[in-house]
Amino acid sequence: MDILNAIVALSNFVLIPAIAYGSQLAIGALGVTLIYDILRFSNFAHGDTMAFGTMVTILFTWLFQSMGITLGPLPTALLALPLGIAATGLLVLGTDRMVYRFYRRQKAAPVVFVIVSIGVMFIMNGLVRFIIGPGDQRFADGARFIISARDFKAWSGLNEGLALKTSQAITVVVAVMVVAALFWFLNRTRTGKSMRAYSDNEDLALLSGINPERVVLVTWLIVAALATVAGVLYGLDKSFKPFTYFQLLLPIFASAIVGGLGSPLGAIAGGFVIAFSEVLVTYPLKKILGYLLPESLEPNGLVQLLSTDYKFAVSFVILVIVLLFRPTGLFRGKSV
Amino acid sequence: MSQFRTLGLFGLVAVLIIGTGILQSWNTALLILNMGLVSAVMALGVNLQWGFAGLFNVGVMGFVALGGLGVVLAAEPPVGEAWAAGGLRLILGLLIGAAVIIGAVYIWKSGMKRRVPLLLAELVIGFFLFRYVFDGGVEAVEAVNPALTGNLGGLGLPVLLAWPIGGLLAAGAAWAIGKTALGLRSDYLAIATLGIAEIVIAVMKNEDWLARGVKNVIGLPRPLPYEIDLQQSAGFVERAQALGLDPVTASTLYVKLGYAVLFAAVLIVLLVMAQMALKSPWGRMMRAIRDNEVAARAMGKNVTARHLQVFVLGSAICGIAGAMMTTLDGQLTPGTYQPLRFTFLIWVMVIVGGSGNNFGAVLGGMLIWFLWVQVEPFGRWLMEVVTMGMDEGSPMRTHLLESAAHMRLLSMGVILLLVLRFSPRGLIPEK
Numbered sequence: 001m002d003i004l005n006a007i008v009a010l011s012n013f014v015l016i017p018a019i020a021y022g023s024q025l026a027i028g029a030l031g032v033t034l035i036y037d038i039l040r041f042s043n044f045a046h047g048d049t050m051a052f053g054t055m056v057t058i059l060f061t062w063l064f065q066s067m068g069i070t071l072g073p074l075p076t077a078l079l080a081l082p083l084g085i086a087a088t089g090l091l092v093l094g095t096d097r098m099v100y101r102f103y104r105r106q107k108a109a110p111v112v113f114v115i116v117s118i119g120v121m122f123i124m125n126g127l128v129r130f131i132i133g134p135g136d137q138r139f140a141d142g143a144r145f146i147i148s149a150r151d152f153k154a155w156s157g158l159n160e161g162l163a164l165k166t167s168q169a170i171t172v173v174v175a176v177m178v179v180a181a182l183f184w185f186l187n188r189t190r191t192g193k194s195m196r197a198y199s200d201n202e203d204l205a206l207l208s209g210i211n212p213e214r215v216v217l218v219t220w221l222i223v224a225a226l227a228t229v230a231g232v233l234y235g236l237d238k239s240f241k242p243f244t245y246f247q248l249l250l251p252i253f254a255s256a257i258v259g260g261l262g263s264p265l266g267a268i269a270g271g272f273v274i275a276f277s278e279v280l281v282t283y284p285l286k287k288i289l290g291y292l293l294p295e296s297l298e299p300n301g302l303v304q305l306l307s308t309d310y311k312f313a314v315s316f317v318i319l320v321i322v323l324l325f326r327p328t329g330l331f332r333g334k335s336v
Numbered sequence: 337m338s339q340f341r342t343l344g345l346f347g348l349v350a351v352l353i354i355g356t357g358i359l360q361s362w363n364t365a366l367l368i369l370n371m372g373l374v375s376a377v378m379a380l381g382v383n384l385q386w387g388f389a390g391l392f393n394v395g396v397m398g399f400v401a402l403g404g405l406g407v408v409l410a411a412e413p414p415v416g417e418a419w420a421a422g423g424l425r426l427i428l429g430l431l432i433g434a435a436v437i438i439g440a441v442y443i444w445k446s447g448m449k450r451r452v453p454l455l456l457a458e459l460v461i462g463f464f465l466f467r468y469v470f471d472g473g474v475e476a477v478e479a480v481n482p483a484l485t486g487n488l489g490g491l492g493l494p495v496l497l498a499w500p501i502g503g504l505l506a507a508g509a510a511w512a513i514g515k516t517a518l519g520l521r522s523d524y525l526a527i528a529t530l531g532i533a534e535i536v537i538a539v540m541k542n543e544d545w546l547a548r549g550v551k552n553v554i555g556l557p558r559p560l561p562y563e564i565d566l567q568q569s570a571g572f573v574e575r576a577q578a579l580g581l582d583p584v585t586a587s588t589l590y591v592k593l594g595y596a597v598l599f600a601a602v603l604i605v606l607l608v609m610a611q612m613a614l615k616s617p618w619g620r621m622m623r624a625i626r627d628n629e630v631a632a633r634a635m636g637k638n639v640t641a642r643h644l645q646v647f648v649l650g651s652a653i654c655g656i657a658g659a660m661m662t663t664l665d666g667q668l669t670p671g672t673y674q675p676l677r678f679t680f681l682i683w684v685m686v687i688v689g690g691s692g693n694n695f696g697a698v699l700g701g702m703l704i705w706f707l708w709v710q711v712e713p714f715g716r717w718l719m720e721v722v723t724m725g726m727d728e729g730s731p732m733r734t735h736l737l738e739s740a741a742h743m744r745l746l747s748m749g750v751i752l753l754l755v756l757r758f759s760p761r762g763l764i765p766e767k
Contacts (some may be wrong), residue, residue, distance in 0.1 A: 041523075042523040042526065042527070099753060102757065110522075110523070111390075111392060111522055111523075112756075112760075114392070114522075114523060114526065115683070115687060115752075115756065116753065116756055118680055118683060118684075118752065119684075119749045119750075119752035119753040119756065120749065120753070121680070121749070122676070122680065122684075122745050122746070122748045122749030122752065123745075123746055123749030123750060123753070124749075125676065125745050125749075126742050126743065126744070126745030126746030126747075126748075126749060127746060129739070129742035129745065130739045130742045130743070130746065131739075133738070133739065134742070243674075246675075246676070247534070249530070250527070250530055250531055250534060253527045253530075254527065254531070257524060257527060261523075305463075307542055309538045309541060309542050310535070310538050310542070312531060312534040312535055312538060313531075313534075313535045313538065315531065316528070316531035316532065316534075316535060319527065319528065319531065320516055320517065320528065323520055323524060323528075324516070327520075
């Protein structure tokens with residue numbers, strides 16, 4: 001039995017990656033949930049909005065790098081992030097003006113909005129592939145590790161190394177900042193309160209003089225910011241590929257639904273539930289169990305419950321279980 | 337009036353395809369026609385679910401892929417060695433897995449006290465038992481000649497029989513999915529089906545014993561003779577020369593025409609059935625349920641059962657189309673299934689053609705498939721024109737020319753949005 005090594009191995013291979021991934025999913029799911037809350041539809045174009053924001057950020061990162069501007073140990077992408085958010089904001093506002101507003105005025109059924117968002121998804125997806133191509137892009141620079149596995153081993157004298165990537169630390173720090181800012185905005189500012197009022201009861205909000213177009217505008221801007229941040233953090237941590245971002249739609253929606261669609265707190269909880277189960281179920285636990293169990297009981301297989309390619313299955317199974325037993329999600333979302 | 341419109345639009349598709357034949361090549365035209373017919377069958381299936389019953393299924397890709405799997409499982413010759421090595425153990429493992437799930441459902445439904453710990457215990461023990469039996473079987477099967485087979489093979493049936501079998505496979509999966517997910521609200525159902533489709537593809541990529549996974553199954557049996565055999569048969573060469581064609585072109589055209597006839601036959605049968613269903617009391621009831629579920633329920637209609645029924649039927653049609661496509665390709669390549677191409681494009685077909693109208697779905701299938709194929713050469717031509725003034729070697733020009741291929745997705749999105757805006761009920765609207 002070697003509890004210390006087991007804890008280190010668990011943190012290194014499961015906890016830290018899952019916390020980072022969970023934060024990325026949570027920010028993505030917050031965007032989905034806000035759109036559902038205010039505009040009342042499931043936005044299938046969210047994954048591609050993330051891809052667009054990340055692409056713009058990458059392009060500016062390359063520009064800054066070619067001009068010799070860097071942030072030292074931090075990735076240059078952080079400097080380009082505001083520009084990416086601005087461009088994505090313009091894009092989603094343009095889409096809203098040209099596409100969604102027409103259906104809002106018609107008071108179209110939610111499912112019409114969903115189909116319209118599929119059209120928007122095609123366009124954004126094509127746009128991203130058109131501009132940056134369908135290939136893999138890595139744009140993380142600066143220091144790769146805050147703590148490298150070798151340093152940790154030398155410092156602690158344990159068998160197991162603990163690595164903390166810069167991108168993982170940044171993800172968590174940025175996620176906390178974004179979530180704090182969002183909740184402060186929703187709960188403390190006048191605009192945020194009007195958004196919540198609009199989401200609770202549209203007619204009542206209209207009667208009290210809230211301008212719905214303004215609420216929608218602010219929502220899209222916040223969503224653009226959340227999508228870009230989530231996309232850039234994911235891209236820094238792993239890599240950017242348009243198709244992967246499209247596929248992120250599934251875990252992100254699973255997070256939002258598991259937490260309760262329309263509930264911001266739920267989106268965060270859902271993101272971590274999905275991320276932890278995905279990583280835990282697809283990671284070979286042999287090493288960790290090897291430290292914990294006496295030698296005679298040591299497993300001889302990898303103790304990998306499912307192969308990594310089944311990670312979608314994990315989001316899906318959790319989704320179905322939650323929906324069957326608690327149809328409004330963990331945090332009592334709403335339904336249109 | 338509406339009949340003229342329908343005829344005119346189908347005439348347009350015919351002109352487009354014949355025009356391709358004259359301007360590009362007849363091989364290209366027949367290629368477009370064949371996949372257009374397959375797409376039309378898929379659109380018919382989606383229309384059954386969405387147009388008739390209002391079910392939002394975005395897992396079309398999964399059912400199409402299952403149809404393709406059906407071809408391998410039905411038409412490939414069985415691998416005797418693999419069956420001897422571990423086939424029975426593998427099947428036993430699968431049966432144990434199924435028994436565990438059925439047992440879990442039974443325990444849950446029994447309503448006894450303290451069922452949760454019992455359920456968890458059953459699932460955990462069952463899972464490890466399943467993995468123990470199943471993994472051993474898989475290892476043995478996959479070890480048999482992995483470069484060529486490594487799977488169990490199929491039943492060795494004639495390949496045309498594989499089409500209904502592909503449909504049945506998809507129907508079975510749809511039944512299991514429908515049982516769990518159909519009670520959900522429309523956007524939850526959408527996400528659930530999206531997930532199912534990804535899982536089906538993941539299973540097909542990873543379970544090598546089933547259909548060799550990403551190693552692909554190539555050289556599937558086909559219902560028509562091989563081109564090379566035709567070219568060597570004296571009678572065929574003679575007839576080709578009588579028509580003024582060289583034997584190579586004649587043989588490729590012959591095979592493609594043969595597929596076109598087979599696919600058209602399937603499409604017509606399904607279209608007639610779908611038309612009959614639409615006009616029958618059953619069809620009226622489905623539309624009544626779609627338009628007002630609560631009212632239909634109050635009239636004593638079993639909405640859940642009807643939804644399950646139409647979900648299974650529509651998915652079966654998608655499965656048949658998937659089997660037809662795999663037969664046409666002659667190979668099963670799980671890595672090529674992408675949701676944009678096999679789910680959302682089919683949705684564009686149905687919406688553009690006219691949801692709720694079977695002829696609309698067929699038209700959408702053929703027309704959108706034509707555009708999907710032809711937008712790429714058109715985009716390249718457009719980029720040539722746009723970049724004419726630029727330097728030969730300028731990076732902007734190379735980039736634009738290379739990116740022309742991605743015009744497809746862009747134009748599909750634009751078409752979908754334009755139709756939704758200006759003709760929301762599609763080109764041939766529901767009556």
